[in-house]
Amino acid sequence: MDLGSISLVAFFASLMVASTPILLAALGEMITERAGVLNLGVEGMMIIGAICGFAVAVESGSAVMGFIGAAVGGALLSMLFALLTQFLYATQVPSGLALTLVGVGLASFIGQPYVGESPPAVAKMAIPVLEHIPFFGPAMFQHDAMVYISILLTIAIWAFLKFTRGGLILRAVGENHDAAHALGYKVRLVRVMAIGFGGALAGLGGAYISLIRVPQWTDGITAGIGWIALAIVVFASWKPGRVLFGAYLFGGLTALQLNLQAANVPLLLVLPYLVMLSGVIFLAIAVAAGSWKKTLDVKPTLKTFAQFIGTGLVLLLIGVLTNYASGLDLLLLSSAPFVATIVVLVVISARSKGASNGPAMLGKIFQAH
Amino acid sequence: MFKKILATTALAVGLAGAAFADDKTKVGFVYVGPINDGGWTQGHDHGRLELEKHFGDKVETVFVENVPEGPDAERVMTQMALTGTDIIFTTSFGFMDPTLNVAAKFPDVKFEHATGYKSAENVATYSARFYEGRAIQGTIAGRMTKSNIIGYIGSVPIPEVVRGINSAFIHAKKVNPDVEFKVIWIYEWMNPAKEADAAKALLEQGADVILQHTDSTAPLAAAKEAGAIGFGQASDMYDFAPAPRVSSIIDNWAPYYIERTQAVMDGTWETVNTWDGISTGMVGIGEITDAVPADVKAEALALKDAIVAGTYHPFTGPLNKQDGTPFLAEGEVADDGTLAGMNFYVEGLTGEVPQ
Numbered sequence: 001m002d003l004g005s006i007s008l009v010a011f012f013a014s015l016m017v018a019s020t021p022i023l024l025a026a027l028g029e030m031i032t033e034r035a036g037v038l039n040l041g042v043e044g045m046m047i048i049g050a051i052c053g054f055a056v057a058v059e060s061g062s063a064v065m066g067f068i069g070a071a072v073g074g075a076l077l078s079m080l081f082a083l084l085t086q087f088l089y090a091t092q093v094p095s096g097l098a099l100t101l102v103g104v105g106l107a108s109f110i111g112q113p114y115v116g117e118s119p120p121a122v123a124k125m126a127i128p129v130l131e132h133i134p135f136f137g138p139a140m141f142q143h144d145a146m147v148y149i150s151i152l153l154t155i156a157i158w159a160f161l162k163f164t165r166g167g168l169i170l171r172a173v174g175e176n177h178d179a180a181h182a183l184g185y186k187v188r189l190v191r192v193m194a195i196g197f198g199g200a201l202a203g204l205g206g207a208y209i210s211l212i213r214v215p216q217w218t219d220g221i222t223a224g225i226g227w228i229a230l231a232i233v234v235f236a237s238w239k240p241g242r243v244l245f246g247a248y249l250f251g252g253l254t255a256l257q258l259n260l261q262a263a264n265v266p267l268l269l270v271l272p273y274l275v276m277l278s279g280v281i282f283l284a285i286a287v288a289a290g291s292w293k294k295t296l297d298v299k300p301t302l303k304t305f306a307q308f309i310g311t312g313l314v315l316l317l318i319g320v321l322t323n324y325a326s327g328l329d330l331l332l333l334s335s336a337p338f339v340a341t342i343v344v345l346v347v348i349s350a351r352s353k354g355a356s357n358g359p360a361m362l363g364k365i366f367q368a369h
Numbered sequence: 370m371f372k373k374i375l376a377t378t379a380l381a382v383g384l385a386g387a388a389f390a391d392d393k394t395k396v397g398f399v400y401v402g403p404i405n406d407g408g409w410t411q412g413h414d415h416g417r418l419e420l421e422k423h424f425g426d427k428v429e430t431v432f433v434e435n436v437p438e439g440p441d442a443e444r445v446m447t448q449m450a451l452t453g454t455d456i457i458f459t460t461s462f463g464f465m466d467p468t469l470n471v472a473a474k475f476p477d478v479k480f481e482h483a484t485g486y487k488s489a490e491n492v493a494t495y496s497a498r499f500y501e502g503r504a505i506q507g508t509i510a511g512r513m514t515k516s517n518i519i520g521y522i523g524s525v526p527i528p529e530v531v532r533g534i535n536s537a538f539i540h541a542k543k544v545n546p547d548v549e550f551k552v553i554w555i556y557e558w559m560n561p562a563k564e565a566d567a568a569k570a571l572l573e574q575g576a577d578v579i580l581q582h583t584d585s586t587a588p589l590a591a592a593k594e595a596g597a598i599g600f601g602q603a604s605d606m607y608d609f610a611p612a613p614r615v616s617s618i619i620d621n622w623a624p625y626y627i628e629r630t631q632a633v634m635d636g637t638w639e640t641v642n643t644w645d646g647i648s649t650g651m652v653g654i655g656e657i658t659d660a661v662p663a664d665v666k667a668e669a670l671a672l673k674d675a676i677v678a679g680t681y682h683p684f685t686g687p688l689n690k691q692d693g694t695p696f697l698a699e700g701e702v703a704d705d706g707t708l709a710g711m712n713f714y715v716e717g718l719t720g721e722v723p724q
Contacts, residue, residue: 044517115405164570214565219403223560258570264720
């Protein structure tokens with residue numbers, strides 16, 4: 001056991017890299033869903049983005065062109081979905097699933113000549129001044145541009161949905177397409193644009209994997225990340241901030257479990273403390289928010305805090321009783337990102353009143369009369 | 370993972386009549402990954418292509434790639450057996466039970482399962498002694514590491530993988546007593562993103578040599594970026610030579626596939642349990658590049674020669690198990706049964722074998 005061998009700076013840096021593709025794809029899907037369209041083809045659009053980005057980057061020698069190609073490729077594939085669901089009125093769930101099948105197969109076909117190729121390297125873009133902050137600099141501000149772009153996009157999307165007229169129209173279309181139509185908004189056009197945006201971002205997420213995170217092309221390179229992005233959107237109750245949180249939580253736990261394995265630290269040893277730490281962070285945030293807004297009820301906050309600590313203690317007890325042993329722990333470790341992300345996001349969305357409902361028109365077909 | 374089904378025929382002429390088709394021996398391959406994974410499945414598919422080249426129009430081959438280890442594999446094998454395939458090679462450990470189940474239903478079809486340990490009248494097993502190659506990798510790794518930390522990406526915790534870790538560790542330790550292994554299990558044979566993340570976690574924790582038992586070249590790409598070294602797995606992965614790829618273990622299945630297909634043609638096929646190593650060429654050691662100093666290279670090649678000559682066995686005592694209990698006495702050599710079921714680490718390795 002060697003907890004000290006985990007470098008926290010390197011861990012936070014790899015956390016951000018592991019989270020970025022999920023974040024990009026989930027943001028895109030969130031916009032699509034806020035417009036009332038359920039596109040289950042995220043995995044397919046991601047892998048198309050991964051190969052289009054890779055192919056364009058290799059042919060042009062430019063990673064920037066690669067990312068543009070990835071966005072275009074993802075958006076183009078999503079237009080197939082738009083054609084099926086918005087113009088031919090096909091049901092969205094099977095259309096989305098079919099889109100994944102098409103995407104995975106097509107990517108494999110396009111990718112044949114690119115196996116074994118190396119893409120142009122993507123330069124790290126350190127943020128001046130900030131990069132020199134001890135710890136935070138190397139962990140957060142010495143990444144490639146896509147990491148910053150993904151976070152800026154989160155903020156931009158949040159602002160778009162909350163403050164702009166366009167955001168309001170998008171939400172109106174997603175909440176009640178008949179009313180939006182009656183008001184004169186072009187429901188279909190809005191939805192096609194939202195689908196295209198979702199495709200483009202999924203494509204960017206895919207290209208992030210093939211151009212930066214791996215970086216190379218092999219079949220099945222996205223390995224289910226699109227499905228995780230899809231799940232995060234739902235558990236994050238269609239809110240950009242929570243999508244960011246969910247993506248980082250998943251990416252963080254993925255990076256953590258690999259680091260713990262390498263350092264040979266059993267999960268049951270650290271999990272109790274992680275849970276308790278979450279309780280403390282939660283309380284700190286809640287108190288800060290409460291004193292700021294004066295609206296937060298402090299009693300349930302304390303109750304939640306107690307729940308976190310209690311769960312931590314129970315886990316600690318289990319850890320002591322089982323002596324942190326058995327190979328089961330390793331299996332637990334590798335499934336932890338999935339379980340923990342779902343549990344945390346479910347708890348959050350269950351706690352916030354009235355915010356957990358998805359767009360009312362999600363998955364419903366709109367036909368103008 | 371969604372599978373896609375691809376089939377090829379040696380002479381893709383749909384005009385061949387039934388009588389004509391019967392003259393051909395039809396050989397099927399069930400793959401766990403894509404044929405262009407650059408590793409394990411590509412190695413098997415290379416064997417299939419060599420088979421076609423050897424027999425020309427006397428054989429017809431079919432394959433299905435990306436077959437998940439589970440019930441779906443049975444469906445794929447059944448489909449192959451129903452369409453007149455004479456011999457089916459199933460090329461992943463997890464296909465073991467599906468192979469036996471389907472074989473029981475088709476007594477006239479020959480099955481060959483790679484890396485498993487269950488056979489039947491019409492099911493033969495074949496595998497390669499990859500641990501011989503791991504001994505050579507361990508020697509190079511132990512000599513090359515400066516941080517004395519070697520990272521190892523484990524795939525699925527089955528005896529074959531555990532054996533590889535033990536063999537590499539024993540030989541790294543032999544040339545460098547201070548060496549330490551860090552092992553990460555990813556529970557998949559191939560997942561480039563996860564392999565890359567695992568490699569990065571190992572590199573961040575000080576490893577400067579990465580050994581992998583996973584099938585993609587992603588760990589080599591990560592090693593390249595960090596200035597570390599690694600080894601090709603299953604296929605040569607020569608694109609990454611001379612560094613980070615300093616050598617490789619190459620699976621050469623072609624001679625075996627040709628021999629077994631010939632046996633089907635001659636009607637002499639019977640169930641066998643083949644386990645060949647470097648000496649027959651089933652395990653190949655890829656060129657050791659100039660990134661490795663000449664004396665280390667010579668030492669590694671001497672070890673290889675000793676293994677080929679049969680004068681040295683990688684699992685030779687004295688060796689203890691991880692918990693300190695004796696495993697092999699001085700000069701004692703592990704028997705094949707012990708090796709086939711190996712589910713424990715040897716002394717000096719940290720961590721636990723997932724059960």
